[in-house]
Amino acid sequence: MPDAAKPPLNATTREFGARIRARREELGLSQEAAALRCGIHWTQLGKVERGQRSLRLENIVKIAFGLDVAPGVLLDGVPVPSEGHSLE
Template sequence: MPDAPKPPLNATTSEFGSRVRARRLELGWSQEKAAIPCGISWTQLGKVERGQRSLRLETIVKIAAGLRIAPGSLLNGLPVPDGGLSER
């Protein structure tokens, strides 16, 4: 019996990945084709799209540049991860 697919890390990574996938599909690119200008491997891009990777800022910027979109378009309005805000 095959292993069940890994779930997204959280709602934030899931939504970010959905946005990356939507933009890639909008461009008509495969993961393999999109990974080249993004400067990451296609397997890493797949994990991003499935919400299974939490990314560094530099990687988010590289992905956005590769997909010819402003980083803010991928980030604006994302759900805040649990424990992400605290009162000071």
């Protein structure tokens, strides 16, 4: 099954990816150009934008830096994963 046909991992990765894509488009960048600025491969960026990849903190920071945005802007208000996680 091609990656483009795979669904997002969950609501959290879907929303985060949508924010990454929106910021990239706001800057007028292709995936390739944005990935170069972020220091990651363009296929990885595509998977992030589609919500198919969950990232380590270090990569979230790299992407935010490459897109000239604070990491918190990309993360604030994303849905909390429901798979057994609690904030209490």
